[in-house]
Amino acid sequence: MPVNDFKAFATGENANVLSQAEYEELDAVDAGFQSGIARSEQLNKVWRQASTIAAVVAGFIADKSGNDVVDNGDTESLEASLLKALLNNSTSQLDGRYLKSASNLADVGNIAAARGNLGLGNLALKNSLTAADVGAYPISAGELKGEAWSTFVNNYRIIANNKGVFWRFDGSNYYLMLTNDGDPKGGWNSLRPLAIDYASGDMRTDHNFLANGRISGGKDIVAANSVYSGNGSAQIAPDGNINGGLWGGWLNNYLASNWNGAVFSSRRGGQQLYNPGFTWMGDWEAPEGCFLTGVRSASAPDGRKMGLFYRRVQLMNKLGAWWEIGD
Incomplete structure (x- = not known):
């Protein structure tokens, strides 16, 4: 059995010590003993209190460490024995209440009950969890079954070939933004391929718009240029x-x-008269571009000396100039 040199002082049945009540009323408890004569029962009480605690601690060290606790002034040995005693006591007293890291949960008493208490069901049997196991969106690909939102003005960025595109909504306009080449995670460049005004819903682009299909409009199509x-x-x-x-x-x-020669208007020209002599007999045709407008009768009953009225057809071009057919 290990040796313990630290003994409790004045612990006998008739020990000459103050009672606890007397000791607590003693002025020296706060101020310590002053100059003069110290009474033995007072000193014995102080020594007993200090020695009793020392004896108990020393006994614990000796019992739990298995080492001798000797009064030789070797504090390093005492400290080492104290640490050993605490460790041995923890091992023996607490092993049943705490899990050991070295056991990797093998020391759990009821493994099935422990899994149930975790609320993980069959997930507790897996070495690793997938996004589907915990209802998360997979980092590689998958279906998002519900609405997703963000309060950050720049969102949903796509990166390819060291370039980046992303959407931006600043509270007034919704943009499709492009990054500078070689800076796919950076800010936007000066290009504005698409923008939507939140207040009016108007959509605009500052660049060419190419369409292989039909562009239909229910209202006017207005262009600032050709x-x-x-x-x-x-x-x-x-x-x-x-x-x-x-x-x-x-x-x-x-x-x-x-179209300079195109006809924009027409009219009759000035009246002309063909009046043959009394002895005239034969055919007569109006000049080119003219038409017959009237007949003058004469005294001859057989129609000789009959007068014929005719006019030219006059036409106007787009410049307002008139000309006659046959000119």
Whole structure:
């Protein structure tokens, strides 16, 4: 049995010590003994209190460590024995209440009950969990069954070939943004391929818009500049002029070259009279571009000396100039 040199002092049945009540009333408890004569029962009480605790601790060290606790002033040995005693006591007293890390949960008393208490069901039997096991969206790919939202103005970024595109909503406009080449996780560049005004719903682009299908509109289509068709071969200019292969260029030039002789109005020319002599007999035809407008009778009953009235047809071109057929 290990040796314990630390003994409790004045613990006998008739020991000369103050009672606990007397000791607590003693002024020296707070101030310590002052100069003068100290009574033995007072000193014995102080010594007993200190020695009793020392004896109990020393006995614990000796019992639990198995080492001798000797009064030789070797504090390092005492400290080492104290640590050993605490460890041995913990091992013997607490092993049944705590799990050991080295046992890797093998020391759980009822494994099935422990799993049930975790509330994990069959998940507790798996070495690793998938996104589906815990209802999470997989990092690689998968279906998002519900609405997702974010309060960050930049969102849903796609990165490929060291470039990035993302959506941005600043509270007023919704943008499709592009990053600078080589900076896929950075901010946006100066391009604005698509923007939607939140207040009006108007959609705009600052760049060319290419469509392989039909573009239909329920209202007016307004352009600030020319409108093209036929892959650019035909053009409607802002001033209303039209350019295309059908006209050989601009329509106004075609009209100037081809419609100057077009008829915009017509009228009868001045009246003229054909009045043959009394002895005339034969055929007569109005001059080119003229038409018969009337007949003058004469005294001859057989129609000789009859007068014929005729006029020319006059036409006006787009410039307001008149000319007569046959000129």
